[in-house]
């Protein structure tokens with residue numbers, strides 16, 4: 140099989156566009172997009188709605204390069220199991236389109252470029268946080284936990300929660316309570332996000348011996364864990380409004396509405412833990428949820444929203460005054 144794939148892919152080796160596409164795929168670009176959205180949310184909250192466009196650009200590019208490096212090293216490390224799993228067999232390394240050595244050079248180049256860009260144009264803290272994201276994801280998640288613990292993604296998931304810290308640090312040069320709250324929100328979001336997917340593709344993980352929770356403990360217990368994390372996640376997302384007062388009621392309303400749907404889907408899975416369609420629906424919604432929650436934070440932080448809410452409050456007070 141490997142030989143057939145190698146022969147098929149060797150036809151593409153000299154086509155520069157195909158080569159470019161392979162390196163692009165190594166970075167897992169669709170995941171990076173959501174990581175960047177969380178970074179942007181951190182920046183807007185830190186800058187109270189007014190982000191310097193140049194700093195935004197630099198941080199987005201720096202974050203992309205760092206996440207791309209992390210994902211490339213993960214592709215390298217996991218190429219043995221990626222080759223066996225249907226879903227991942229056509230990734231650039233297992234399919235032979237990129238040599239492991241070239242992928243390593245690519246990842247190191249991305250990491251160095253990220254560190255340099257963030258240090259020079261943002262600050263050292265943002266750069267160090269991005270590098271810690273790579274180290275955590277590669278060493279703690281990919282190397283240490285992924286193949287050895289059912290809690291792999293709970294602890295390893297902390298890497299995916301670092302991007303908003305990078306965004307916050309890029310703006311202020313330090314980290315506040317609100318920054319850490321963003322970290323905790325994504326930390327709590329990760330188990331429902333991933334375990335819903337793991338229920339869907341449990342058999343594939345079983346075949347390659349990765350001890351994902353549904354493989355070892357079954358769908359019921361996994362659905363219970365998803366439910367518990369979701370129950371904690373939704374109130375936690377509201378702490379930005381109270382007691383932190385970092386976001387206002389516009390975000391609060393969005394977080395409540397999005398959270399209600401999240402809980403409904405997690406509840407449905409709790410009732411039917413073996414139903415892969417329900418698991419798929421929760422997995423897909425988890426991505427939409429985090430995107431819209433971050434968009435809600437950004438919209439809420441804008442000066443125009445602030446003016447609008449002040450005007451509404453003023454009208455309300457006047458109206459109450461007239462009627463009392």
Ligand code: HEM
Pocket residue numbers: 169170173174177226280291292293295296297298299300325329332333336426429
């Ligand atoms: C340990 C933590 C995590 C694990 C194990 C995990 C695992 C996965 C897996 C296996 C997929 C399917 C990917 C594929 O089909 O190639 C996926 C999809 C996705 N994940 Fe996660 N994830 C984690 C954390 C995150 C974080 C922190 C984010 C962003 C904030 C994220 C964003 C996404 C997105 C956007 C997709 C959909 C990609 C697509 O459309 O193909 N994930 N995740």
Ligand SMILES: CC(C)=CCC/C(C)=C/CC/C(C)=C/COP(=O)(O)OP(=O)(O)O
Pocket residue numbers: 170202205206209210213217227268269270271272273276298299301302305
């Ligand atoms: C600040 C910074 C640079 C942070 C980087 C964090 C980062 C890249 C998080 C990604 C999390 C993720 C998609 C894990 C999936 O891995 P998997 O190996 O379980 O997925 P797979 O089964 O599809 O290979």
